[in-house]
Amino acid sequence: MSTFFPSQLSAIIFIVQEFFFRILQIFKANHVSLLLCSCLIAYLATVYFKSNHRKVYLLDFACYKPGPECICTKEMFIDRSLHTGHFRDESIDFQRRILDKSGFGQKTYVPESLLRIPPDFSIVEKRKETETVIIGAIDELLAKTHVKAKDIGILVVNSCVFIPTPSLSAMIVNHYELRDNILSYNLGGMGCSAGLISLDLAQRLMQVHPNSYALVISTENINVGWYFGNQRSMLVSNCLFRMGGAAILLSNISSDHYRSKYHLRQTVRTHKGHGDDCYNSVIQREDEEHITGVALSKDLMRVAGEALKANIQLLGKSVLPLSEQLKFLAILIANKFLKKKMKPYTPNFKLAFEHFCIHTGGKAVQDELQKHLDLDDWLMEPSRMTLNRFGNTSNPPNLAFFLERKETEMVILGAIDELSAKSGFEAKDIGILVVNYSVFNPTPSLADMVVNQYKLKEYILCYNLGGMGCSAGVIAVDLAKRLLQVLSPFS
DSSP, X not given: OOOOOHHHHHHHHHHHHHHHHHXXXXXXXXXXXXXXXXXXXXXXXXXXXXXXXXXXXXXXXXEOOOOGGGEEOHHHHHHHHHHHSOSOHHHHHHHHHHHHHSOOOSOEEOOHXXXXXXXXXXXXXXXXXXXXXXXXXHHHHHHHHOOOGGGEEEEEEEESSOXXXXXXXXXXXXXXXXXXXXXXXXXXXXGGGHHHHHHHHHHHHHXXXXXXXXXXXXXXXXXXTOOOSOOHHHHHHHXXXXXXXXXXXXXXXXXXXXTOSEEEOOOOOOOOTTSHHHHTSEEEEEOTTOOEEEEEOTTHHHHHHHHHHHHHHHHHXXXXXXXXXXXXXXXXXXXXXXXXXXXXXXXXXXXXXXXXXXXXXXXXXXXXXXXXXXXOHHHHHHHHHHHHHHOBOOOOOOOOOHHHHHHHHHHHHHHHHHHHHHHOOOGGGOOEEEEEEXXXXXXXXXXXXXXXXXXXXXXXXXXXXXXXXXXXXXXXHHHHHHHHHHOOTTO
């Protein structure tokens, strides 16, 4: 074994110093070389950090399918609505027309308690509905993947309108006896996009927690969201939403690559809550008779189209071939700088994707997306068949009153204003927003309310926790800390 003597070590140090000194002299004499070298270092650093991005795999998923006792035909839906005695004749006719245009088949599901005469809206039935869906989906998923419940390290649950205490995530931890150090989050009031938001949150957490399994649950409660008034904009939700739920198991364990169904490559989110028309497009409020429900505004399709356009622009940079990007850029430059009046170019996403999963919000939603993305009937068939068989299984919220909402808004906004005054930060600089409130989770969510009030940026990471009890404040701070660890100049 060789050994360096002091004289040899000094010689090596001198040679290294001389090398870097000469390199520095070259850069001082040639600024172009310095610039090129800096760019090269930045590029190599970017490639290094991107290559260290942990891959996240979707091992498998399970969709809960209720039993035949929960099947609700269109005629049965109208019959049960008549028997409640709450709806006027014109409201019944309106609901019948909505169902005829909905794209639903005759075998969608509602909770058994809603098919009774009279229907049962007790908290026992609400909890029974959600627990049946969640546990049924998880049991099927664990059986498919052969993963033990004790091995799950991250749990994300979303339910827009039903936020009990203990939370649904706590119910799952209790039922499956999950481990003590599990990262558990319960999202509420985040609407139809909550499923994607949950996946995005789990994926980001898995970047800082290697060799982990993440369980994502997405469901909704039909019992809680029922409206008994006669305002048309609030009756639509009764007609369109149905019972269901899904469980998804993610993994960042490299050996799971061979048995996973999918590789979760990228999630794209834009938050349009800073615009009042977007914020009020789906909102919980009371009608003239002080009956609480969820109103769908006439601007809903327009603002949904704007959100889709923003997502397409963001996603297109990553997935579209260069030819499509150049076409889009050329028309954008012509319209913006050369004052041309050319029709905006919609990129051909069929060059980037083989399959499209279109939101089952209703036939009108699917028709609009098919037209906007120029998709043929074959590509639309899976989404249309899902709508026909199961309906829209994401439901808007209920059970929140105007004064309660204003009280909560005043508390949250007052705290933010005080913090801003003390620290001097500006709202536009916020990149991550985590709001927690245990029992009050309206739609739009409290997090959306903050985005709207302070006009926060579109690409903010926004999460609304609900039903997580006295520890929710600590959990929210911990979640923000973990998300900050994921973010870097190269992510």
